[in-house]
Amino acid sequence: MRFPQIIRALSLVRPLGLAGALFSLLILAGYALGLEVFFRPMLGGPATHPLSAVALLVLGLGAFCWHPRQSNRVVVLAGVFVVTLVSLRLLELAKGVTLLDWLTPFSRQLAEQAAAGHPISTGINTALMCLCFALALIAIGCKRYALAQQLAFVGLGFPMISLTGYAYGIDKFYGQMAMTTALGGSMVGAGILLSGAHRSFLRSILSPWIGGKVARVQILLGYFVPFLIGYCLALTIANNPLQQFGLFCVLISAFISMLVAFTAVIQESIDRSRRSAERRLVLVATLDSLTNLPNRRRFHDHGQWLLERVRRTGESLSALIFDIDYFKRINDTQGHPVGDAVLERLAAEARSILRRQDFLARYGGEEFVILLPGTQLAGAVQLGEKLRAHIAATDFPGAGQVTISLGCAEYLADESLQQLVARVDVALYQAKRSGRNRVVAVSEAPPAMNSVESCQAA
Numbered sequence: 001m002r003f004p005q006i007i008r009a010l011s012l013v014r015p016l017g018l019a020g021a022l023f024s025l026l027i028l029a030g031y032a033l034g035l036e037v038f039f040r041p042m043l044g045g046p047a048t049h050p051l052s053a054v055a056l057l058v059l060g061l062g063a064f065c066w067h068p069r070q071s072n073r074v075v076v077l078a079g080v081f082v083v084t085l086v087s088l089r090l091l092e093l094a095k096g097v098t099l100l101d102w103l104t105p106f107s108r109q110l111a112e113q114a115a116a117g118h119p120i121s122t123g124i125n126t127a128l129m130c131l132c133f134a135l136a137l138i139a140i141g142c143k144r145y146a147l148a149q150q151l152a153f154v155g156l157g158f159p160m161i162s163l164t165g166y167a168y169g170i171d172k173f174y175g176q177m178a179m180t181t182a183l184g185g186s187m188v189g190a191g192i193l194l195s196g197a198h199r200s201f202l203r204s205i206l207s208p209w210i211g212g213k214v215a216r217v218q219i220l221l222g223y224f225v226p227f228l229i230g231y232c233l234a235l236t237i238a239n240n241p242l243q244q245f246g247l248f249c250v251l252i253s254a255f256i257s258m259l260v261a262f263t264a265v266i267q268e269s270i271d272r273s274r275r276s277a278e279r280r281l282v283l284v285a286t287l288d289s290l291t292n293l294p295n296r297r298r299f300h301d302h303g304q305w306l307l308e309r310v311r312r313t314g315e316s317l318s319a320l321i322f323d324i325d326y327f328k329r330i331n332d333t334q335g336h337p338v339g340d341a342v343l344e345r346l347a348a349e350a351r352s353i354l355r356r357q358d359f360l361a362r363y364g365g366e367e368f369v370i371l372l373p374g375t376q377l378a379g380a381v382q383l384g385e386k387l388r389a390h391i392a393a394t395d396f397p398g399a400g401q402v403t404i405s406l407g408c409a410e411y412l413a414d415e416s417l418q419q420l421v422a423r424v425d426v427a428l429y430q431a432k433r434s435g436r437n438r439v440v441a442v443s444e445a446p447p448a449m450n451s452v453e454s455c456q457a458a
């Protein structure tokens, strides 16, 4: 599924790539037309080297050519070209050799700038930035989006540091990276980063749900608040550096604590809704929608739990199963809605005469089961008779008089729930066979299931 935010982010890749490419062309045009402000925006400040502009141009065009569903060979080629270029430059910086002179355009203008005391070269920060973006482009071309995002993210750190340096007036932050390089690099880098918007961590950040919203707020606050605090401190730091530095640390720590607290609040609220949704799901999955009684699945879970308790404590437990007599006739003559209403009413009537600890469930169709903890067989028979008489005396709208047959048994030591239910079922079958509207109890395990405790016709 694509979120609108992702579609919007993906649609920005090509414009950002193109903007970065055009911006680099403008820098190169500055060299061609002798307009220094295009490649050196601050008088006497750092300038964008033509090769840096070429690298950004190729990277921008690479991002512009990217397509999420087509082959991205051109994108990979653009990345490989810039990786080669930047590697040579890094080699130059490391070894102090010149390898790129033959490839450098506008060498006359560069010589003139050097003669005027303003030599221009590609700084290490620019080279590393371009290297990260170029590797990210290759990763995107190979559909390694998580890697691409990490590389683009690291690459964007370089222009961000430079721009922060320009904002704060700290020249060590930007070094040889011109503001034009930082701006062009930011456009290209953002384009490359967004091309992975449909995958990996960007997808999570752009999600329309609470996690994505929180992440977006935190990223914005997490960047701009410390940035502003730092800016204010940078303006005043000259007076008392140590004191200002301490204040900076305290403010940032307080801000981080606030962000963490904010996250905790949101996480807790997400967790609370998840827990309540889970509870609702469990309820829906274990409740019969017609009668609102626990269903067969819940009966089995609760029955197992009760049996374990009974085995441990030694208390008695009895089970009753009852079934409407000739219910099919009601459905056939009065219709299913009347049949449903009878089932609903029957459930309510049965519930009304049971104790709180008695467990009533719809076992299936027109069959209901009751578990009676702390009740021996005689008590179960008594309750069964009470229920039978109560139902026989109840007037069911649309169906008139309805009777039920009941089977019951007491739990025998080491019996399983299935065995207990099977014995009660046999008792119910006997109640049906011997004329219906009666309670039949069994006291022993099969096959010696011969002791009928109670057999009462209405």
Ligand SMILES: Nc1nc2c(ncn2[C@@H]2O[C@H](COP(=O)(O)OP(=O)(O)OP(=O)(O)O)[C@@H](O)[C@H]2O)c(=O)[nH]1
Pocket: 290, 323, 324, 325, 326, 327, 328, 329, 331, 335, 336, 337, 338, 339, 340, 343, 364, 365, 366, 432, 436
């Ligand atoms: N209206 C309605 N009918 C149901 C529901 N579940 C099962 N039934 C019907 O219950 C009837 C059960 O029929 P039988 O098993 O023949 O039982 P009976 O007619 O009650 O006969 P005895 O149990 O032998 O007295 C069938 O017609 C089922 O369609 C339900 O949720 N609503």
